Amino acid sequence: MISRAATLPDDFTSINELLSACEVEDTMDLDIHRHALQETQTTEHFQLWLADSGHIQGFARLRFGEVDNITEGRYWYYVRPTAREQGIEARALQWAEQQTLRHSAGSTCRLYTASHADHAARFGFLEANHFTRERYFFTMKQDLHEAPSAPEVPAGYTLRPATLEELESYTELQNLAFREHWNAAPTTVKELRTEMLQPRYRSELDIVAVAPDGTLASYCTATIEPSKREGAEEIIGFIAALGTHPAHRKLGLGRALLLHNLRTLHTLGVSKSHISVDGINPTGAVRLYESVGFQTFETWLLYFKYLS
Structure with a gap:
């Protein structure tokens, strides 16, 4: 498994294909990430996990901000349906934690992420890795x-x-x-x-x-x-x-x-x-x-x- 930062716009087509596969599997809309990937002056971080063949298996996005004097890394991750529960989720989380700790420079920091209430495997992974459920939002x-x-x-x-x-x-x-x-x-x-x-x-x-x-x-x-x-x-x-x-x-x-x-x-x-x-x-x-x-x-x- 190879991990590297995304190179844009070169990687956009391959990332888009991965997002489309996740949309079909999970009945989700991931266009917010397509928009973020196409921003020309972004400060966000995009990381990829690739099979030895070079085929993208996982994608993560990290955006930093400050909330109540806490450095917050807003974290999204998506894994190809056929590659789930094979370790990419843990590798992506480790990457996000390391990046957030480095960005915070020793100050209080946290990761912030979300899961659809119907995606038990996703929120189960988060809770098993010491994430605490803080809130719930409705889409109406x-x-x-x-x-x-x-x-x-x-x-x-x-x-x-x-x-x-x-x-x-x-x-x-x-x-x-x-x-x-x-x-x-x-x-x-x-x-x-x-x-x-x-x-x-x-x-x-x-x-x-x-x-x-x-x-x-x-x-x-x-x-x-x-x-x-x-x-x-x-x-x-x-x-x-x-x-x-x-x-x-x-x-x-x-x-x-x-x-x-x-x-x-x-x-x-x-x-x-x-x-x-x-x-x-x-x-x-x-x-x-x-x-x-x-x-x-x-x-x-x-x-x-x-x-x-």
Whole structure:
């Protein structure tokens, strides 16, 4: 077995073939990794495990960040269905641990990963290797063949697309809206600017609520993308984020923004929407999504492993 760092773009076609095999076997959508592999200025780490023939058998991705003064390695790994439980999972974990310890330079660090609740072999491996289950997230879906209800915007508030000119206040809103959420890492102005300049960014789906005094009070952003999460590939509208400034909660802004974006998706011809939500979200998001027609169809288990 050979292990080496991925060479991009040269290895992309072979990695894509491995991801496709895993998607078929596990009924998953792994496009987030294809997007990451195609980023031109990435700081992420991609590692491969190859058979002696040179055929890729395993792929791992590692992205570092800081959460509550802890160095966190967000870790994903995928093994060809015919090569599972033959040692690649353990080799990939050892690589991720070594990389994270090296990056942390002696400070407290941990790995963060996830498993679909239906993939018993995967979460069994994680738990056997001292990962602790910390949280669970739902993926919810809603049919958009019919137009959702019209939003009721609270008096004095207005809805409009976000703009690059207000990046600092928009970044501040996003961080305040999510500061009490589990494992939330602050967004920077640079990160938000990069996101808003991506080719797939849709300004008509990045909507803010403006308070009577002109400040930003709430926001909702969505994307349109292919998904294979339910087996066959289809185009879905993904509600990427929905958050409200603490001073403007309990007014119905989140519901108004959500319905606004769902109606926009319907107008654009999208027939289904997905959203991911913390199973014990502190602001009652699950109830909100259920109230406008979302239903849970996936559960994800989230894990930490502290290394130092």
